[in-house]
Amino acid sequence: MDLIAPLDPGWERALASQREALAVVGQNIQARRAAGEQILPAPENVLRAFRQPFEQVKVLILGQDPYPTPGHPIGMSFAVDRHVSPLPRSLVNIYRELSSDVGVPPAAHGDLTAWADQGVLLLNRVLTVAAGEPASHRRLGWEGITQAAVQALASRGTPLVAILWGADARKMAPVLQECAPQVSPVGIVESVHPSPLSARRGFFGSKPFSRTNELLQQAGAIPIDWRIG
Numbered sequence: 549m550d551l552i553a554p555l556d557p558g559w560e561r562a563l564a565s566q567r568e569a570l571a572v573v574g575q576n577i578q579a580r581r582a583a584g585e586q587i588l589p590a591p592e593n594v595l596r597a598f599r600q601p602f603e604q605v606k607v608l609i610l611g612q613d614p615y616p617t618p619g620h621p622i623g624m625s626f627a628v629d630r631h632v633s634p635l636p637r638s639l640v641n642i643y644r645e646l647s648s649d650v651g652v653p654p655a656a657h658g659d660l661t662a663w664a665d666q667g668v669l670l671l672n673r674v675l676t677v678a679a680g681e682p683a684s685h686r687r688l689g690w691e692g693i694t695q696a697a698v699q700a701l702a703s704r705g706t707p708l709v710a711i712l713w714g715a716d717a718r719k720m721a722p723v724l725q726e727c728a729p730q731v732s733p734v735g736i737v738e739s740v741h742p743s744p745l746s747a748r749r750g751f752f753g754s755k756p757f758s759r760t761n762e763l764l765q766q767a768g769a770i771p772i773d774w775r776i777g
Contacts, residue, residue: 555595558602562700566693573689577676586679588614589621596623597671598697605701606667606769607760608710610717612741613674616682624670626742628658641742641751646774649755655776662777671697673716695723702727707767708734709760713751714741735763 555563563570581587589596614621615636620628626639635643635658643654660670673694678684701708702724712718718738728734739754740746761771 555598556601559598559600559697562602563598563693563696566696569689569693573693576688580678586618587685588616588618588677588679589623593621593623594675597625597669597675600664600669602700603704603706604667605669606707606709606764607663607772608669608671608698608701608708609663610698610710610712610720611670611672612714612716613672613683613685614677616677616680616684618679621677623675624660624664625672626658627660627670630657630659632658637744638742638747641744641747645742645752645754646757648752649757650761650774652757652774652776657776660776662775663772666772668772669701673720695720698723699727702734703729705729705732707732707764707769709763709767710734710736711756711760712736712738713756714743714746717741732767735760735767737763 577587609625611625614625615628617636620632620636622629626642628636628639639658640654646652647654660668664670671694674683674685674688674690675694676685676688676690698710698720710720710724712720721736721738724734724736737756737759739756740750742751757772757774764771
């Protein structure tokens with residue numbers, strides 16, 4: 549599986565140092581597929597996040613790894629295609645907090661393109677997973693690649709707010725702080741993961757959406773309209 553796919557030119561430059569790492573991960577995934585492992589998401593969606601314009605990202609929502617249910621992961625963390633029903637429970641919890649925080653009613657679908665179109669990058673620390681096996685592709689090589697992506701965003705010197713959900717994502721907080729230039733610090737909003745296993749331990753009531761908009765406005769950036777559409 550060739551992971552050196554056409555990306556946004558900004559991401560091509562930002563991830564230039566990771567081309568060899570991407571090739572190695574791709575070879576590993578190809579071998580696993582040949583051995584019969586069902587790997588998610590579909591090959592054309594694995595690097596989907598990096599087709600989003602690098603320079604336009606002003607909010608990073610960072611999760612852990614794709615949904616392990618076939619038909620759910622689409623290369624955008626927490627999102628699913630519009631036709632997917634029922635919605636993944638993590639997304640249901642995100643919608644519940646969205647409603648509580650900023651009054652946006654839960655959408656009937658899980659298509660978060662309306663956020664992406666405003667510069668919200670939906671990224672996971674690990675970009676593939678074996679069907680039915682959460683966290684099965686940890687330490688496959690993705691973590692270094694996505695850390696490089698996070699570092700590149702933080703280093704740009706333009707407004708960025710990072711929403712870090714879950715332990716894997718929260719490990720990036722010091723990386724973001726170290727990379728951000730003094731003139732343009734990165735806003736960080738973090739909590740436990742919205743998974744049903746942890747949402748009641750600090751995700752509900754964390755107000756990530758309103759806090760993100762406050763940080764964007766403080767940085768002189770236009771806030772996000774969190775309505776799904």
